[in-house]
Amino acid sequence: MKKTFYSVALGLAGLALTSSPVLAQGPQHRNCGSMDVLAQQMAADPGLAQRMASIDNQALQFAAQKTNAAQRGAAAAITIPVVVHVLYNTTAQNISDAQIQSQIDVLNADFQKLNSDASSVPSAFASLAANPSIGFVLAKRDPSGNATTGIERKQVTQTSWGTDDKMxxxxxxxxxxxxxxxxxxxxxxxxxxxxxxxxxxxxxxTATDGVVILTTAFGKGGSATAPFNLGRTGTHEVGHWLNLYHIWGDDGTACTGSDQVSDTPNQADENYGAPTYPQPSCSNTSDMFMNYMDYVDDRAMYMFSTGQSTRMNALFATGGSRASLKTSLGGTAPGGGTTPPPTTVTYCTSKGTSVGYEWIDLVQLGSINRSSAANAGYYDGSATSTNLAVGSNTISYSAGFASTGYTEYWKIYIDYNQDGDFTDSGELVASRSSNLASTLSSTFTVPATAKNGATRLRLVMSDNSATTSCGSFSYGETEDYTVTITGGASARSTRLAAGADQFRLYPNPASSVLNIARPATADAELPLTVRVYDLRGAEIHGLTLAGEQLQVSTLAKGIYLLTVSDGQTTSHQRFVKE
Known part of the structure; x- marks a missing residue:
C-alpha cells in the first residue's frame, strides 16, 4: 500500500490494538488469522512490539541501500529447509507425501516468479511484479543431524484446532x-x-515460529478443495512469515493503514473471489488485488511486488532476523556420501498364533501413533519410525479384546547396540501386566551408551508371562517399529570432528564451561555467534559467552544442540551437560 512510512514502533503498537475484522463468512471466502494472532501475542509479550520495530527498521535500512529500481528488484537467492508436521484425526486428513511436495512446488514457483499465471498480471503492474528468489526444500537433515524426509505425522484425537498454537x-x-x-x-x-x-x-x-495451514487448503490434489486448491494459502501465510502484511493495511475501510511497502497502491480493504481488473478504491486506479497478500481466491492471486521482495530479502541480509537460514544444513543430507551404509540386521521372528481373543490395538511413541485391529499375530511396522533421544521417554500402548479382558503380559524391547537381538542388558525397556483395554504407559531411559542411528523397537503382548522377544506363543501379538537414537554414544565419543576447518568443543561432556576452539584456518578476530537448543528444538536463552567460553552451569543435565558461527564458518554440534 503506497504510503509515506510512519513510525514503525507506533504502527506496530496500533496493530496490537486493532486486529483484522471478524467476518461472518463461510469457507468460500479467504480468512487468515495472522493479524488476530499477532494482536494476541503483542498483548501477552510486551517486548514483541519493540522487536518487530527493530526488524522493520532494518528492512527500511536495507531498502534504502538500493539506489535504483533495478537494484531494488535484485534479491539474494536462498533455499529454506522446510519441515511439515501433519496432524490428522481422520484418514483423509493424513495427506500424502505427493500433496506435501505439491505445496513445496507452489512455494518455489510463487517465490521465484515461475508461476504459470505470472503473465496474467495487468500491464499497469507488470513492471512491479518481482522475483524474490526464495526457494524451499523439504528438510533432509533433522536437528540432531540424522537423515529425514522433512515430514512428521501424528494421529490425534482432537477433531479441530484453534489459533492458540496448541498444534x-x-x-x-x-x-x-x-x-x-x-x-x-x-x-x-x-x-x-x-x-x-x-x-x-x-x-x-522461537517455540511457536512457523505457519499453520488448513488441511483442505494445503497444496494441490488430495484434500485440497476449491477455491483454495492451488497452494496459495501457503504462499500467503509464508509471506506473513517473511514479514509481509496484508496489502490493505488491516484498517477496515479507512484508507489510512499501511503494509509497510511503498509500491503497492493504497487500498480500502480486502478483495474476495476473482475480481476483474480494474477494482479502484481509495482514489487509486485499481487495487493490486492479484497480489498474494490480498484475500482473493487461489486462482486470482499471482504476484509479489518489488517492494515486497525487498522487504522479505531484508530478513536474510546482515542483521536480518532470519539470516541464520542462509547457513542452515537442514536441506543437506547428512554424511555427503562419506558415511558407509549400515550393515543389514536380521531379527528373530516373534508371533502370536491366535488373535481371536486379544491383540495390540495402540502404540504411541514420539511420531509413531498407530491404532489397529488384529494383524494375524504379527505386524511389521519397521517402515514407521520416530526419533528417540537419550534420556527419559514414554511409550503408550493398549490391548484390544474380542469380549473378555484377559490378563496380558507386555514386554517392550529396543536393540540399543544394534546387534540384531534384544538380549543385552537394559534392552528390555518395559515389562508389565494388565487385564484392561485402557491405555497403559511406561517411562524408560535411553542410555548414553546407546548407539546412534536407526534400530528396532519390539512390543510383545502375550497371555503367557514366560514369552520372550523371540519365537511363537499362543495368544497375543507382536509389533515391530523403527526408532532412531539421537545423542547417543557415537555423538559423545566423536564430539566435534577434529578437522582443521571445523570448530571443536571441549570438554564434552561439560559441567560448567564449554570451550569453543576455532578452526586452524579461521580469523581469530571475527566475533562468534552461538545458539543452543534442547532436543525439542527450543532455543535456550540467557547463557553467557565470554570470548570462546560458553557458561553452561545453569543448564539442566542432558543433551543439547549448538550452532556456532564466525560469519564465515558454521558448525552444528551436540554437547552433553553433566
Missing part, C-alpha cells in the same frame, strides 16, 4: 517446532472457525 506443542497434543533458526515449520491440521491458515511474524517466540 505446535506435544504437551498440548501437537508436534513441537524444529529450531526456527534452521527450518521453516509448517503445521497441517483441521483448523476451526473458517480460518485457512495463520503465520507468526519475525520477532515472535
Amino acid at each position: 505446535k506443542k506435544t504437551t498440548t497434543g501437537g508436534l513441537n517446532a524444529w529450531p526456527s533458526g534452521s527450518y521453516l515449520n509448517l503445521w497441517v491440521c483441521n483448523l476451526s472457525g473458517g480460518v485457512l491458515g495463520y503465520a507468526q511474524f519475525p520477532g515472535g517466540a
